[in-house]
Amino acid sequence: MKSQQVLAYALGMAERKSDRTRAAILAAARERFGADGYERATIRAIAADAAIDPAMVMRYYGNKEKLFAAAAEFDLRLPDFDGVPREEVGEAMVRHFLTRWEGDDTLRALLRAAVTNEVAAERMRQLFASQLAPTLRELAVDAPAVRAGLVASQALGLALCRYILEIGPIAKLSHDEVVAWLGPTLTRYLTAPLPTQA
Amino acid sequence: MKSQQVLAYALGMAERKSDRTRAAILAAARERFGADGYERATIRAIAADAAIDPAMVMRYYGNKEKLFAAAAEFDLRLPDFDGVPREEVGEAMVRHFLTRWEGDDTLRALLRAAVTNEVAAERMRQLFASQLAPTLRELAVDAPAVRAGLVASQALGLALCRYILEIGPIAKLSHDEVVAWLGPTLTRYLTAPLPTQA
DNA sequence: AGCATTTATCAACGCTTGTTGACTTTTACC
DNA sequence: GGTAAAAGTCAACAAGCGTTGATAAATGCT
Numbered sequence A, B: 001m002k003s004q005q006v007l008a009y010a011l012g013m014a015e016r017k018s019d020r021t022r023a024a025i026l027a028a029a030r031e032r033f034g035a036d037g038y039e040r041a042t043i044r045a046i047a048a049d050a051a052i053d054p055a056m057v058m059r060y061y062g063n064k065e066k067l068f069a070a071a072a073e074f075d076l077r078l079p080d081f082d083g084v085p086r087e088e089v090g091e092a093m094v095r096h097f098l099t100r101w102e103g104d105d106t107l108r109a110l111l112r113a114a115v116t117n118e119v120a121a122e123r124m125r126q127l128f129a130s131q132l133a134p135t136l137r138e139l140a141v142d143a144p145a146v147r148a149g150l151v152a153s154q155a156l157g158l159a160l161c162r163y164i165l166e167i168g169p170i171a172k173l174s175h176d177e178v179v180a181w182l183g184p185t186l187t188r189y190l191t192a193p194l195p196t197q198a
Numbered sequence C: 001a002g003c004a005t006t007t008a009t010c011a012a013c014g015c016t017t018g019t020t021g022a023c024t025t026t027t028a029c030c
Numbered sequence D: 001g002g003t004a005a006a007a008g009t010c011a012a013c014a015a016g017c018g019t020t021g022a023t024a025a026a027t028g029c030t
Helices: A003-010 A017-036 A043-049 A054-061 A064-071 A086-103 A106-114 A118-138 A144-164 A175-191 B003-010 B017-036 B043-049 B054-061 B064-071 B086-103 B106-114 B118-138 B144-164 B175-191
Strands: none
Touching (some): A017 A054, A043 A054, A086 A175, A118 A144, A175 B175, B017 B043, B017 B054, B017 B064, B017 B106, B043 B054, B043 B064, B054 B064, B086 B106, B086 B144, B086 B175, B106 B118, B118 B144
16 A cells, blocks of 8 residues: 555545545445345345446445444444433334434344344344343333343334234334333333332 | 045045045145245145155146145134233233244244245235224123234234244243243233324 | 545356155055 | 165256456546
8 A cells, every 4th residue: 555545545535546445335334234134135136236247246345244243233322311301212213213224224134044044043142131121221111131032022013013024004004103002111121120029 | 436435435434545645745835834834835845745756746736836825824813802801912912922823833934935935925924804903892891803903013023023033032932931921011012092193 | 636545346256945756665555 | 576656866957146366447646
């Protein structure tokens, strides 16, 4: 690499031509992984979508597993719920999840892959363990891991039925209807006292 | 086929040797589809599990898709909830789901496959449309399709987190704990008035 | 213009997959 | 025992996969 080029890049003054290719690959990968799952999404198809040669994918991402790892990078971007009344936390959370799911293909890709790919499953587990549970800890409730799991079960169940399986009655619900139905559920999972054990 | 043999089979007096093989294939198929999903479960692996030749699978089931169709045949066996108080319907349903999920590998196979295979997804949709919604119709509530969808979203979400992703906090819950948490949710989905539309 | 580095292309590899057809063994009846 | 049907074995196929290495084109600096 030439010295002036290096300097320019270090100062963030330019972008390489290859950056466009990398981004195109990543976008195509997310789309394919999201639509087809890990094993049916082929590198050849991803490359075709990005209008490049399959060898470029290997050049930039090493192998399929690493490509998926890059494509499945995701931040839930959970906001602070400090200003939200305790009885409405669930509603706010459902609303946030809906926009986050529909914003890009990453979560769909992650979920579809996680069902048949162990690496993706581990990623999914860590997503909730490292992003959801800590937020609940801030909300000062007990057993944050269990509550995070319960929230995940309903949130992922909704996503599964709505975006993956496309079960008619669920897929057709408006955002407001989903919030009205699932909000109280999440609120209860977040704030209700732990059930007395048998 | 010889005439006496035919007579014996027609009278249900005997079973062919091939019936054992067919059953072994089906059991192995359910296990593999449940553990690996549709595309990663290979006919060769299924045949190896059943200790037979891969060609036998084709002989008895035609092709992979038909094998899956046979392996994914499932009856939810929902009981009548007539004798159950309206506030406890959810609990009873959750308990039933738990035992049904853990009873055999079929549901796990169906769910894992449905995420990446359109035929399996359609099967899953019909499972709920033809077995869950009608039961709700008997319970005399309105909008049975939507309520069935909501129940499905929480039931499948639980199954996903507990049996597929194996998210620790959810997988470790006892039956009673799951019932205590999810029961009221399902009860509300089944009996609460529809939310007022915006 | 000349040259070195980056970017892209191409053809091929080794492997696994679903599936097939020819062949052999076992079974059950006359 | 002989024989026809059923059950099982074997080797091979065409296709698709991830991946690789040699090679060509494009780029940007001196």
